[in-house]
Amino acid sequence: MKRLIVLVIAYMFIAGMVFAADNAAHDVILNVVDVCLIDLNNTSDVTLSTSAPAQGGLDPVGATDATKLLQYTSLVPSGDHRNITVQWGALDAAPAGTSLRVEATSVPANCGSAAPQVNISDSAAYLITNIGSCATGIGANGAALLYTFSVDDVTQLQVGDTSTVTVTFTLTDAS
Numbered sequence: 001m002k003r004l005i006v007l008v009i010a011y012m013f014i015a016g017m018v019f020a021a022d023n024a025a026h027d028v029i030l031n032v033v034d035v036c037l038i039d040l041n042n043t044s045d046v047t048l049s050t051s052a053p054a055q056g057g058l059d060p061v062g063a064t065d066a067t068k069l070l071q072y073t074s075l076v077p078s079g080d081h082r083n084i085t086v087q088w089g090a091l092d093a094a095p096a097g098t099s100l101r102v103e104a105t106s107v108p109a110n111c112g113s114a115a116p117q118v119n120i121s122d123s124a125a126y127l128i129t130n131i132g133s134c135a136t137g138i139g140a141n142g143a144a145l146l147y148t149f150s151v152d153d154v155t156q157l158q159v160g161d162t163s164t165v166t167v168t169f170t171l172t173d174a175s
Contacts, residue, residue, distance in 0.1 A: 038171040041069040048149035069142030082131040085124035092165035097156030
């Protein structure tokens with residue numbers, strides 16, 4: 001009987017060693033940080049020129065360009081939003097009798113709301129508003145831009161009048 005008790009105790013000891021387990025653990029802290037980045041799909045120049053009308057007596061025709069995409073990433077706290085404004089430099093101006101406008105013609109889902117066409121000047125104007133946490137994508141993705149160069153007053157046009165303006169888009173916290 002003593003022998004049986006010793007065998008049972010030995011078996012329990014060996015079985016306990018076989019099924020023994022140990023572990024180690026630690027916390028991993030996951031943190032989402034504020035991100036506010038804006039780019040263009042390319043920064044090459046855009047050239048817009050007036051052209052002759054279809055027949056004599058009509059005003060010269062402006063031009064459009066739709067080759068640019070705004071690409072942005074925005075991470076904001078719950079309930080906060082950002083806006084994108086557009087403007088040119090304080091010393092920039094369109095040729096006399098003309099204007100330059102821009103419009104975001106398509107904004108990716110959940111990446112803000114496009115404002116109506118904006119006349120570009122040295123004062124910042126809202127182009128896209130109500131931007132929450134989003135990323136437009138890169139490459140062929142982003143908010144499509146349509147530039148419109150318009151003839152506003154034909155009597156002020158002068159052949160050879162050329163202006164180079166630097167158009168700046170700014171992604172800012174909504175106030």
